[in-house]
Amino acid sequence: MRIQERLHHFKGHMRGATLGLLAGVALIGGTALATPAMAKTITAVMHSGLRVLDPVITTAHITRDHGYMIYDVLVAVDENFKPQPQMADWTVSDDNLVYTFTLRDGLKFHDDAPVTAADAVASLKRWGKRDSGGQLIFDVTESLEAKDDKTIVWTLKSPFPALLDTVGKQSAVPPFIMPERVASTPPEEAITDYTGSGPFVFVEDEYQPGVSVTYRKFEDYVPRSEPASWMAGGKNVKVDEVKWVTMPDAQTGINAILSGEIDYLEQVQIDLLPLLETSEDVTVETRDELGYQTIGRMNFKHPPFDNKKIRQAAQMALSQEDVLGTLIGNPDYYKVCGAIFGCGTPLADESGSQTLTSGGDIEGAKKLLEEAGYDGTPIVLMQPTDVVSLTAQPVVAAQALRNAGFNVDMQPMDWQTLVTRRASQAKPAEGGWNIFFTNWMVPEINSPLISPMLNGRGDDAWFGWPKDDKMEELRAAFIAADTPEKQKEVAVEIQKHNMDEVLYIPLGQYASPQARSNKLTNMIPSPVPVFWNIEKAD
Amino acid sequence: MKFKTRSFDDVPGVLEVRDLTVRLAGNDTAPPVLDRVSLKIRQGETVCLVGESGSGKSVTSLSIMGLLPKGALVATGGRIELENRNLLELGPQAMRDMRARKISMIFQEPMTALNPVIRVGDQIGEVLDTHTRLPAREKKARVLDIMNQVHLPDVERIYRSYPHQLSGGQRQRIMIAMALILEPQLLIADEPTTALDVTTQKQILSLIAELQETHGTAVLFITHDMGVVAEIADTVHVMKLGQIVEHAPVEDLLRRPRQEYTKQLLQSVPSLTPRAPRAMSADGTVLSVSGLQKVYGAHGVFVRREPTRAASDVNFSISRGRTLGIVGESGSGKSTVARCIMRLVDPTDGDIRVADQEIARLSRRELRPYRKHIQIVFQDPFRSLNPRWTIGRSLIEGPLNIGTDKQAALKRAAELLTLVGLPDDAVNRYPHQFSGGQRQRVAIARAIAMEPDVLVADEAVSALDVSVQAQVLDLLDELQQKLGIAILFITHDLRVAAQICDEVVVMQHGRIVEHDTAANVLANPQHPYTRALIEAAPGRQWDFANFRELQTA
Amino acid sequence: MLGYIIRRILAVIPVMLIVAIFVFLLLRLTPGDPAAIIAGDAATPAQLERIRTSLGLADPLHIQFLTWAKLLFQGDLGTSLISRTPVTQMIGQRIWPTFNIAILTIALSVLIAVPMGVLAAWRHRTWVDYLVMAFSVLGFSIPVFVIGYLFIQAFSIELRWLPVQGYAAPSEGFGKFLSRAILPCLTLATIYVALIARMTRASMLEVLGEDYIRTARAKGVKETVVLFRHALRNAAVPIMTIIGTGFALLIGGVVVTESVFNIPGIGRLTVDAILARDYPVIQGMILLTSGLYVFINLLIDLSYTFFDPRIRY
């Protein structure tokens, strides 16, 4: 075993350690990261450390990003939100019930085995059990099978117009194609075999959970010929190696990119931008114009937010400008936006968000509260203390709610406690909660099909558990809508309904700038940071 | 008594101290620690410096060595001349060169004066390393040679030993070897035998005399013990409060002291002649010990140590109003016996009867009612009173425990203080406001407050200067007469035992080797060990108090 | 001696057992759910429950403890709940940066602090003494991370002498290792130096008052010999003790320093694991550090016999 070898090694040196401790330190083996000579390596600092390697079991962004590195997908959405062929081309039957996918030639897994239709079917099925959009499709699926090595036939019971959009979606859980043996892992269990199908190979030996992960170019990957656009198009890898390292400290990352120790910083805290602006070697840019939506979610199960009027009062008290101003500060990087599907997306509509986008209406909120007969029940507001992008919202909201007359009990906790506690349906005083805040990437909420907050199925819904039959009807109508125009119509209804019922409070949109060394060129603008197409100068 | 009588009138001097004044650093107003001290030491001469604690003896010797504690004491005046150089004016390097080559010093505590982590051979060798350049082989030869000269056994083994593996006497021999290896002109011996048993003391004194003879070294010997002075001195200087009050050849001084202080000092020395025996009292036995045994150590899961028999088969009894002395050298088991009797340690076997009650096997709780019958006074007056408690509070602690009313106890405490010769307002004062002798009086008063039948005095006067010692002994005697207490007096000092005991028990290696009346033990010792003890007592043929030879009865 | 070692090792067993039970209970009573971390933001309660069951977190507490203890007995610390990597492997990857930096820090600290303390004791109540004491009090008074930032600002950003962050194994080149390790080591060493220098000074002051020092001086021995041959070795036992107990302090400092300098060591591993409720990793790490603490202090106890021949076990 490795540790024992090292210990042995160590003992040997201790015996002869007459040259002094310093020499001893020099000789004791550390984890040597052997880098091939002259290899072109991009060292990137991502937004968090990679710890979970199964992109289907988790919705964590870093794991999704990891998924795109080592796996490919059948269909991918391009920058115009249009599904494009990636591993497979497709045909749809006239009745919109049978989708036939055909895998393109030359697809190979990292263990040299060819990618077959059976692999794709297994991968899709596992994904379908885990992803909420996938679940909707499988609800109407008649059958999904591999007709031959290259052909996949997906037969539906009733039409599902958004099937291709859902299969090709970028976030949160895309259907990554894995070998059948891997994809047959139960969806609750994490996979342990990381043989991928994508343009990069995961280097297992150099993986240190939460610290660093290395990807090597997969030489046998055959890219498509179209130019790359979001997740679609040709994934041409132009470097030998990509290394993701974690830096727990925002300051450290900035200093590291300034001194050239790293090439890429996925997220730069906006307050720290001035540190980078003077540098001639580093470019700061917004990779993803859509960015993130920050939201507040109330608990429908317990007073006072089981009362619609009080929810409305809370929504009325809040001001996006205050939240974003405190969270981001620099107006270049945030956007007041009342659309629940995110501004800049096809379904965007800002109906019903006037108070949110115009600085809040404390007086109106007070009046509503009075009408609703709010009795001063304390509101348990959960405040995560260890996630930088979530520190400001609770603090600002607490102040606004107090101004409106709410009795706010802000309870600080670490993010882990929060995610556990938000799953509790207990009364707020007994370990439950009333309101919390989180952030979504816009592509995760840009459609009623995928936005988790719009689920109105009571206990089966997302945390907060609204029972909202009207919303379910609207969502069904959306699924049934077969033209973009009809979809948009339903979407506007959903927007209005959400703002009335306050299923959740959109608190505005913000962009997260990235910093890259000027040695890196041709990076694709995309919500997911991708490392194909990038070139690195010497 | 044979004194040294050699005349040094025409012998060249080695060291001359003239008008040496030492003061507290940075404090010119306080009285000087040494006030114009002058003394002269000539080749081969032994000069004794005597005085009670705080008289400035040690400061004198440290001044000569240039080892006054930095920043605390400074020599502000006078000269110390050696080879026509004033030592006070030498730089640190020059002074270091003088040490061990010209002047050497040995100290009181052989236990602490040797570095515990360096082999003794190396410690002696270090003197050679510092002052000479000898090849290793020759160096070792010289070290072994001096070790032979100081009569150490098995020198090869001892050369490689650490100090803790040697006995006190052996360590002091190492110190002497270290001091004399470079044949200095002057040896300063600062109470070199005070911490040693009498038998060892005798050997060390004769060793110093022998070496002085062979090397012609002058010796400045500092001591508080008049017996030692009588044995070894050529010339005696008496010090008091930083001044030399009198100096004279030894015989002159002991026969014809001129100063009142010298007379007092001599008169305080207890005589080895037992006091007049007292009549056996009619009252019965108040303490009897039979078959007492105490074994230490011996258990433990992984340890297999030889058990130590600190006391075995100890039998004696004391009657009311009588004093029994237990005499022995360190490690003889005398203190163990005292602690067993007090039940501060639990005896392994045997009976202890106090006030007609067997107490050896009572539990701590059962024992408490019987505590009042037997009380103890400890050796160290600085530690035997709680420094945080007023004298009064210490005095009433015991009476309150046996249910005495607080007011009554306080009143009694004031009376007791008067009884032991302290002002009765001392009740409200704290121990640190009293001298050692006074504290020992308080400790006695505290014991007496319980109105015990037996008082155990465990080396109760050993830490006191002779004049104070005499007063405390008188106090004990007086109390015994007034209250009729029985006293168990534990001491290593035969002179003290002779003055206070009716009976004496001599202990060696945890056993009683002789038990008889004081007169018999001292005048007609039966056991060879007792005889050795008595013979080793320095100055035993001299009657200091009367300035004459001892008149054998 | 052997008997003593055996007894000491046996005495370690109840200590480690108490640590194990304590840590286990502490963690399981902590709110927080590793399943939620694995599943991510969009998971539903039912999905969480399924993941929890598959991780064995739904079993009763004592079953979980026994399962863990049984594996532990076989030298298996379990598998990370989050990354599904064996804990021993994670620790194996992460321990070397910490170990190397800790060793370098201790070496550096002892080399700086002991002479400082000796000097201060020797020149007791002079400006040298006051300077050393001032430094050592200051070392205790500034938070580690502030010291770290100050070093980075000064040496990496203003002077550009050293890299701002990261770690390189000695096998990648000693110069490279040193250039990255020196600032974290200095940062960590500040408090350690303060601690050791204080203790050295106090211990030396006591020893310098001993009779055998006077004896040595009476022999005419040079002051340097008095200080280093006679005094220091006698003063060594409390100094060694403080180095041992200071190890706990070092662990605390390591946690912070690794964050500031971005060193992939076990300190960060533990903090990350605590924040993610990755129970097996936390348990393994606390057991490891506690065991290390006990082991180091055992070694230090044994080292006393080297410094002081009177101590025999």
Place this chain on the structure above:
Amino acid sequence: MAASPQPAARLQWLFGAIAVPRGWRAGAGPIIAAIVLFVIVFLALAAPLIVPHDPLAMDAVQRLKGPSDVHPLGTDAYGRDVLSRVITGGRISLFIGLGAAVVSVMIGLMIGLVSGFFRTADAIIMRIMDSLMAIPSILLAIALVALNGPSIWSVMGAITIPEIPRVVRLVRSVVLSAREEPYVEAAIALGSSMPKILWQHLMPNTLAPLIVQGTYICASAILTEAILSFLGAGVSTEIPTWGNIMAEGRIYFQLKPSLIFWPGLMLSLCILSINLLGDTARDMLDPRLKKREA
């Protein structure tokens, strides 16, 4: 208790024979330290009356501003007034420090006395204390804060618990060595009961070292609070402490060093003063040192 009314006598009771050595001079350091500490404590106590702004009031427009007439030390990332926060922060930091010191000393004293006295309990207690000592205190503290949520109380508890074994060991060693003192043996001979001896003779011996230890605990608790905040396991931002002000400000270290500088300065000055006073107390009370002076 000594019934004596004079304060000198009370000091005597507290410190025993180990009173201030003769010729001992405090020097300028401790006096300055005492003044600094007094000022800090005064500011902390009077904070609600003297701060220019509500330390919690946010203003998104005024984020991260430099010093101005309105905000003498500028504002933080939430637009809150740094001066007000630093002054108010001292309250909580000092409270945590003092609380941790007092609680750990009290609990440690009780356990230590029992441990030093009852031989059977001693073995068990010391094993538990050894175990607690072996767990790195910072990890234990993070875990405890995670367990109870980052309130003042759990932070204080997390800092206190790891200190207890150290206090226990100190008390126990003092008790064990004081047990051998002749005056204690005399008390046994006088028939005093063991609990009485323990409380009246032995316990007072522990007070002087405990006071010294308490100052060190207080200083290190303030520091530990800062470190916990740094690691994301500190007190919530709604309750300003020096630690969390620094922790929040640390990402702005290069842009707005004042966010770390001012709370850092206050914290360091405060700890420095406490440590200096602790050292002074130790020098006064250390019997060994006194012996050397004599």
